[in-house]
Amino acid sequence: MATYKAPIREIQFVLNDVLDAGQLSALPSYGDATMETMNGLIEEAAKLIEEQIAPLNASGDTEGCRWNNGEVSVPKGFAEAYQQYWQAGWVGLSNPPEFGGAGLPYTLSKVVDEMLCSADVAFALYPGLTVGCFEALHALGTDEQKATYLPKLGTGEWTGTMCITEPHAGTDIGSVKTKATPNGDGSYALDGGKIFITSGEHTMADNIIHFVIARLPDSPPGVKGLSTFVVPKFLVNADGSLGARNPVRCTSIEHKMGIHGSCTCALQFEGAKGWMVGAPNTGIQNMFVMMNLARILVGLQGLGQCELATQNAINYAKDRKQGKAFNGGETIIDHPDVRRMLLTMKATTEGARVMAYETGLYVDLAHHHPDPAVREAAGDWVELNTPLVKSFCTDSAFDLGSLAVQVYGGHGFIREHGVEQIVRDSKILCLYEGTNGIQAMDLVRRKLMMHNGRLPQRFFAKLRSESTADAPVGFIAKPLREAVDELEKTTQWLQESFKTRPDDVGFGAVDFQRAFSLTYLGYNWLRMAKAASLSTNDDAWKLSKLTTAQFFAQRMLPQVHALCANVRNSATELMTLDAASF
């Protein structure tokens, strides 16, 4: 069985020594969020997650969810663990105090998300979607809507969903058909079928609040005719008590490759009562309020699974004896190819953690810093980082899950060892909230272009200023400078090709996205190497960080060049080949 121990030291190193997350307590909203407080909370969350949640991961996968005549049961232990989790305040950690939250930094909640998603990523979706739904209603809802739903959604006492996808409308959200017809009393009657609704139906919470994309009568076609609605499972009376069951029926649940503990529901809205959230026909913008933060959360899910894969593979490799290595070592960690895999896993996971936490930090700065210039810069980073953190952390989760299986050898293929579950659970992360191909399109067609290319300019300037000094980290500063040059050249090529050769841009987008993320990780490893160099109290740990940085600099960062060379190619002939000839 896969085991999980929260990597407290790594987490604190990134927060304290690399990102200086202590700066958050200087923000007016976060005066209480000192590093000491945050460290204490991280340790407290880690204890609960390790002891109460992680043990459910394997059993939840084996048991899965069950549908019975519209009711959905979750795996044994999930309901109790969820009650414990929200009641301890972890769902509401960064929600505003007026709605039951603790008002602590978003960054901190992402750290807790990482740990929860290592322990059991299927379980983590129940609080995850709840927070997403909260964020949308908090940003867009009327005072009355907020008063009705947020106090209990904010703590996690009620859970939330986002209802977007329909059988014919996945990436192509403009073809959503679910209808919302005015009832004449300010409410709407929703009719239509939604699929792939995470946590769409269960009895772990007293109520479920659906955030639904639908179409008003006479609205324009396509994405411009979408609106958003709040549709509770049980109507809420004026005094806050629960009223009638709304006709939102779960018609089936999906049988999936992984995340078996998460119920993925088909929901039929049969004249269900809902209320519009935000203005008519602004549904697509409203959805992105939720979606952008959801994409960052999915990145954290990926990071959690990266960590799970990495720590289990390392532990196994330290323990498993299988022939003598060249260097005389008796466990497989001394076999060079196993070590190559483990260093790939370490370099990826630790580098991705800096990217993910930094994204969280920029969200906090963008929302709470008193200086508008800082808010603007932080906002740019959030925009740029969102597709990177979503795609890189999730692609890596799948890849590292596969590497973990490889480290275990044939035993990795056996379910009881728990690492094959990482492969199965992680794959969905590359697909939902916009496939990783869609992330790449967001990167090349929006993020590179907005504000006249200001986002990547900030990025390149920052990396250049950080990588000037050579000693003692020249071994990574130099290849990082080369990677930045290559990436900037390719960025310019994409910016120039954007309008005239959209297919060329689209064809190279995924390779470019990976090149961008690897360059970002180079920057992270540079900063980690610098911070570790300054550490004086643990030579073994310091050497581990510097060696991993060296591995990254030598064998992973140079991939940027081959990827970028791929991007700067014509795809004309590839795109004109007739589909029938495939």
Place this chain on the structure above:
Amino acid sequence: MATYKAPIREIQFVLNDVLDAGQLSALPSYGDATMETMNGLIEEAAKLIEEQIAPLNASGDTEGCRWNNGEVSVPKGFAEAYQQYWQAGWVGLSNPPEFGGAGLPYTLSKVVDEMLCSADVAFALYPGLTVGCFEALHALGTDEQKATYLPKLGTGEWTGTMCITEPHAGTDIGSVKTKATPNGDGSYALDGGKIFITSGEHTMADNIIHFVIARLPDSPPGVKGLSTFVVPKFLVNADGSLGARNPVRCTSIEHKMGIHGSCTCALQFEGAKGWMVGAPNTGIQNMFVMMNLARILVGLQGLGQCELATQNAINYAKDRKQGKAFNGGETIIDHPDVRRMLLTMKATTEGARVMAYETGLYVDLAHHHPDPAVREAAGDWVELNTPLVKSFCTDSAFDLGSLAVQVYGGHGFIREHGVEQIVRDSKILCLYEGTNGIQAMDLVRRKLMMHNGRLPQRFFAKLRSESTADAPVGFIAKPLREAVDELEKTTQWLQESFKTRPDDVGFGAVDFQRAFSLTYLGYNWLRMAKAASLSTNDDAWKLSKLTTAQFFAQRMLPQVHALCANVRNSATELMTLDAASF
């Protein structure tokens, strides 16, 4: 559900136009094996496989195998399909006629293996291991052993296993503990536990013949003290009838990530009666008689899964509407990132097919060509190709399975669509019969070194002579020449570093193996492009081949340079990091 249609045209193109498999009928043993005969048999096998086997793939995955008090039941339909399959002669296709086979080329049997492994790779293991066991007994057994077991093993009426792995002895085969004690009558009593025994127990066949690695009393420790034994499930009387049940007990079956239709058994030998095969303490060499051909077969399993992933992804992408593409196309095949994925899949699968079939062809030439020089050269290619075909086709199967899921988007994660099964079924291919890391060690430490480096020299010379001419295939001939230069430089570096810096060699082995395979695929795409250029009767098909070749030349073949640069690195610091510091 994934569907399967045998790619007859592709198969025949590779056999006829690229590899000139018609040359087989000039060999004394294969006078009957004209291309016409082989093509007819391929079509006949395809029909049976498409109609009778492919429909079992999804149901076999869902139902799986069941253990009940030592008995194992296979999924519904497997037993009937197996009877049909062996009775039609497909198990014995390339076995010698004196033992019930059809005596047709090994190459042809690999083509049928590819198709069977597309249709249902779990099912394919029952005949697969049977042929492996046959080959070992045919090569090593006494006349009496052959007369006893081979007539029914050769047709597939009985099935076979290879019993090697024990809980502590996977890659480290020298630590096998199962004991073989002489009974005094020429037979031995086997005692010990084996795990991961494919087809170890079932009732689909009247008897199961185990080929077992065990240790004689007083044998030297390690691999030099291993011997091989034939141990039937039911003893065979002198008249060929079945006698007593041998005490080989199936104590459990594994619950696995995939290949649920294949029973993976733990077997306990409790004084089971066996007979030694080959000389005492030559077990490791004997095992490799079986293992080398088994590795090629695993490569074909990978190829089969590559094809399954590719054709389903292409069909889905041609059918699925999801927004308008830049070029106005209405199905997702016109979205550039989807097309990138599909071309990656096509380029990989079709390139791998040439590698796999060519390996089969060289096996035939090595065994049956009248000229000893040709036999020697062909044998060298088989040696070199074995780790390449095993690792590349299986890594690709997993990667392409993942790409297929990505093409399907969220629907790919749902079991009923059938492509996530490819990911789960394929992962074992990267692990068994020597993990792909072990293949890489075989490549760099044995295949590069034997006969003073003669194997890679032959390879480079062949590729150079093939890639001299430019027009009309200069677009791939030139990058191929560059790849060969890079690979040869790296090969020399590895050959020089072999003794003094084994850890550096081991650290780069997997990257080198991939670079080698990609170069091999460059050679294959060059040959396919040449052959397609000569085709005059179907311009659409010709354009498809040339476009895919161009994609490979432009975006996949250049990876050789980055991989080789990785290889030629020192791993000293990476290897000296203390295991405790991970």
